[in-house]
Amino acid sequence: MVWNLPNKLTMLRIILIPVFIILLAFGWSDLGEIYVLNNLIPMNHVLATVVFIIASLTDLADGKIARKNHLVTNFGKFADTLADKMLVMTALIFLVSFKMAPAWVVAIIVCRELAVTGLRTIVLEEGGKVMAAQMPGKIKTTTQMIAIIFLLMNNIFFSAINIPIGQIFLYICLIFTIYSGADYFYQARDIFKK
Numbered sequence: 730m731v732w733n734l735p736n737k738l739t740m741l742r743i744i745l746i747p748v749f750i751i752l753l754a755f756g757w758s759d760l761g762e763i764y765v766l767n768n769l770i771p772m773n774h775v776l777a778t779v780v781f782i783i784a785s786l787t788d789l790a791d792g793k794i795a796r797k798n799h800l801v802t803n804f805g806k807f808a809d810t811l812a813d814k815m816l817v818m819t820a821l822i823f824l825v826s827f828k829m830a831p832a833w834v835v836a837i838i839v840c841r842e843l844a845v846t847g848l849r850t851i852v853l854e855e856g857g858k859v860m861a862a863q864m865p866g867k868i869k870t871t872t873q874m875i876a877i878i879f880l881l882m883n884n885i886f887f888s889a890i891n892i893p894i895g896q897i898f899l900y901i902c903l904i905f906t907i908y909s910g911a912d913y914f915y916q917a918r919d920i921f922k923k
Contacts, residue, residue: 735795736804738787742812745784746819752777753823768888778881784816785874813870814842820877829880829895834903838873841910852917865909872902 879895
């Protein structure tokens with residue numbers, strides 16, 4: 730494996746996932762809570778959100794750096810996608826356990842992620858081409874990240890005016906999850922004719 734900067738950022742994201750899990754799994758009640766605009770937020774959620782944001786920023790950075798500097802590697806292609814799925818699925822599972830997200834929404838998102846990952850593997854093996862992320866998929870990823878951050882932070886800044894911004898972004902994410910998933914399968918329809 731080549732230890733270039735994008736791969737190091739991907740590994741950092743993978744290392745941050747257990748930290749994220751530990752912060753959320755073990756309530757850390759002794760860390761207390763903080764008030765933000767009359768909104769009570771557990772401190773472990775604040776710390777977990779900071780870890781999630783850092784991990785998400787490494788996702789944004791590693792791909793751009795790899796493409797710009799021609800540092801794309803097979804490890805990077807594999808680990809980057811794997812790290813993204815692990816981070817997001819972990820966060821969504823915790824949100825369900827905290828009753829902050831409906832299980833059926835998360836189930837659809839997780840099924841889509843697994844189906845598209847499997848489809849990309851088949852397409853790569855059959856035709857040797859990589860299915861690049863399209864705009865609907867990018868919107869899905871962005872709204873997913875925003876939803877997770879606001880849900881973990883109890884809709885910070887918006888709860889005072891009773892706008893469930895995290896839930897709104899989660900349902901926008903759901904729409905683009907279904908649409909982009911269907912679009913991937915439509916693009917790969919020739920594979921299933923063989």
